[in-house]
Amino acid sequence: MAFGTLDGDDDEVMSAINMTPLIDVMLVLLIIFIITIPIIHHAVKIDLPRATNQPNETTPQHVNISIDAQGKVFWNQQEVDANTLDQRIAEAAQRQPLPVLHLRADREVRYERVAQVMAAAQHGGLDKIGFITEPKR
Secondary structure: OOOOEEOOEEEEEOOOOOOHHHHHHHHHHHHHHHHHHHHOOOOOOOOOOOOOOOOOOOOOOEEEEEEOOOOOEEEOOEEEOHHHHHHHHHHHHOOOOOOEEEEEEOOOOOHHHHHHHHHHHHHHOOOOEEEOOOOOO
């Protein structure tokens, strides 16, 4: 820091800080850090064993339930009554992973019948229900 006089006048003191040495020190430190950081690499060289693995992806099975126009219920293309449907839903709910229920309903079937099958599935423990439709032509 330099304190000096302005225009040779001894009465006034210059109170400005000389920034040049501070900037020089900062630039030197910056250069030192730029050079030394890539050199400092703390890695332990280890020869790791090689192994291959396959992920165990278990896809859940699906159960097809179809309802025709007369309201008859089919479990995987086999006609079932209400009691048999409840039993098969309970058996399917015990499997791991939990199967997905694919529900196909005829266009002419009453919604009440579809709602009854959905309620039986939910009550039995099958929460994942997918509705199967045909694409528009």
